Amino acid sequence: MNTNTICRIRPAGRHILTIGRDLIQDNYAAVLELVKNAYDADSPDVHLEFKAFDDLSGYSIVVSDHGHGMSTDDIINKWMVPSTSDKRDRRKSPLGRMMQGSKGVGRYATSILGSNLYLETVTTVGEKTTVYLEWEPFKDATYLDDVEIIVETEKTSEPQGTRLTIEGDKEFLSEWGKGQFYKLRDELKKLQSPVSTVFGKDEFCIKLTVNDFPEEVENIDETIEPYPLFDLFDYRISGKINENGKGTLTYSCKKARNTIEEEIPLDLEKDTGCGELDIDIRVYDREPEAINTLISRGLTDESGEPLGKNEARRLLNTYNGIGVYRNGFRIRPLGERTFDWLELDKRRVNIPARCVGSNQTIGYVQIQAQDQSGLIEKSARDGLRENTAFNQLKAITTLVITQLEWRRYHYRRKEGLSRPIYKIEQNLQQLFSSEALKRNVRTQLDKGANAEKIIELIEQSAKQKNKVTE
Ligand SMILES: Nc1ncnc2c1ncn2[C@@H]1O[C@H](COP(=O)(O)OP(=O)(O)OP(=O)(O)O)[C@@H](O)[C@H]1O
Ligand SMILES: [Mg+2]
Structure with missing residues (x-):
């Protein structure tokens, strides 16, 4: 005899930690998720405040924004629903921003940053909702909905926005040293593309405060600004390639006495296979004279003082890589110094005289939404899925770089700048x-x-x- 039973899949309590703590790539990714949520809520700003407790037994991270906040109904029907499709369905924020979120899981990344979370959110009409969550009970709960969460609602005159207070003990605190804050600053600096049209008129300000961490960590209180190197390039190639594979690139060389500019028509003779691409790649020579020129063009530190040679070189060493941006925000880890997704360094080893290395290249590739480009972000926030569209993106970006490389190579040969490289090549030939x-x-x-x-x-x-x- 057959029996039919209607059953339901009920995730276990720890499922929430699997998507928050285990899946997300690292602490930086978690912080960036919260920044992006503030942006999606139409906030003009987000403030990240890290503070160690006086006795160093733990720390708190407060993430606050002045966005539209969440109503109690939003909390219950969106915030508390894993994989909520709200942003995927809406795509644009009430004020017209293209939203960064889509997967409906980013907020659970807070569980990687601490052991509990206090959420306070105020809507534009003064409805305040608070939620307090501890992650520990989820570990042992048989089912996710076994864990009871108290949601409180009240009227308030407080300004609109959302404030998350995350607390962690000594173990969480020990994750954050000097190097980690340095990296976080770097990640935040690279988060928004300085060439994005999105940010031309739509400012979104990120503030970072760090206080009272163990000695070697200096206090930080700053508004995140992009790196100053951006406009001081020696060579640049930029332009748009339409979905049909046709486009125009502009090459410029600032090194020449009269800046060289050249229009380069491009025709791939087939669709790009990864949507429309907006590419802007800047290359910096690294010889001592080139570094001097970089400084003389106006490379300054945050207080406006000209940088020394070593500082300038260090800046170039830190701030390089070709980032991929969607709606003005970088997709990690593309564009990270250690993630050479275009294999620039491998190419340079083979043809050192012509190919540019990753430590002298800064680039921005703006891609379209997932539906138009076929470029899919992985849920772990660790890059793009390695599909055909991604291979196309790599091939086309490399092709654009090659256009710059040939022109740079001829220019340097003509100006006698490549001699040291020739010498190395000659020596290598002699050797083999x-x-x-x-x-x-x-x-x-x-x-x-x-x-x-x-x-x-x-x-x-x-x-x-x-x-x-x-
Ligand atoms: N700072 C905030 N202000 C207002 N609403 C927020 C904020 N943070 C989260 N939310 C709400 O909570 C929901 C879930 O956020 P979460 O980051 O987990 O997912 P998402 O942003 O929709 O997608 P993704 O996982 O791709 O980030 C959002 O859809 C939004 O409605
Ligand atoms: Mg999000």
Whole structure:
């Protein structure tokens, strides 16, 4: 006899931690999720305040914005619903921003940052809702909805916005040292694209405050500004490639006495396979004179003082990479120094004279929405899915870089700037060639030389090669 039973899938309590704590790539990704939520809520700003407790037994992170907040109904029907499709359905915020969120899981990343979360949110009409959550009970709850959460509602005259207070103990605190805050600052600086048209008129300000962390961590209180290098490039190639594979690029070289500009028509003779692309790539020469020029063009520190050579080089070492941006925000980890997704360094090893390395390139590739581009962000916030569209994105971006490289190469040859590179190439050739040795051996054998003489020749050649290597 057959029996039919209607069943339902009920996630276990710890499911929430799987999507928050286990899936999300790292602490930085978690903080960036909260920044993006503030942006999506039409807030003009977001403030990240990290504070260690006086006895260093733990810390708090307060993330506050002045967005439209959430009503109690939003809290219950969106915030408390994992994978809520709200943003996927709406796409645009009430004030017309293209929303960053779509997957409906970003907020659970707070669980990676601390052991509890206090949420206070105020709507535009003064409805205040508060929620207090501890993550620990979810670990052992048989089902997700076994954990009871108290939601409080009241009327208030407080300004609109959302404030998250996350607390963590000593273990969470120990995750944040000098290097981690440095990296967080870097991530925040790179989060928004300075070339984005989105931000031309729509300012979104990020503030970072760090207080009272163990000695080596300096207090921070700053408004995040993009790196100053951006406009000081030596070479640049930029332009739009339409979905049909046609576009125009503009190449410019600032090194020349009269800046060189050239329009380059581009036709891939087929669709891009990854939607429309807006590309802007800037290259910086790295010889000592080039670094001097960079400083003389106006490279300053945050207080406006010209940077020293080492500082300038350090800046270039930190701030490089080609980022991929959607609606003005970077998709991690593309554009990170250590994530050479275009394999620029591998190409440079093969053709050092022509190819540019990742430590001298800063770039922005703006892509379209998922539906138009086929470029899909992974839920773990660790990049784009490696599908055909992504391979196309890599191939086209590399093609654009090659256009710059050839022009830069010819310019440098003409100006005699590539000599050191030629020298290295010549030396390498000498190292791997046995032509000279063969010639000498033949001559000596013709003269009737014995084995000793030939060994002497081989030893001499080895000595010379050692010298070249040194
Ligand atoms: N700071 C905030 N202000 C107003 N509403 C918010 C805020 N943070 C979260 N929300 C609400 O909570 C919901 C869930 O946020 P969450 O970040 O988890 O998902 P998402 O932004 O929709 O998608 P993604 O996972 O891609 O970020 C949002 O859809 C939004 O309605
Ligand atoms: Mg989100």
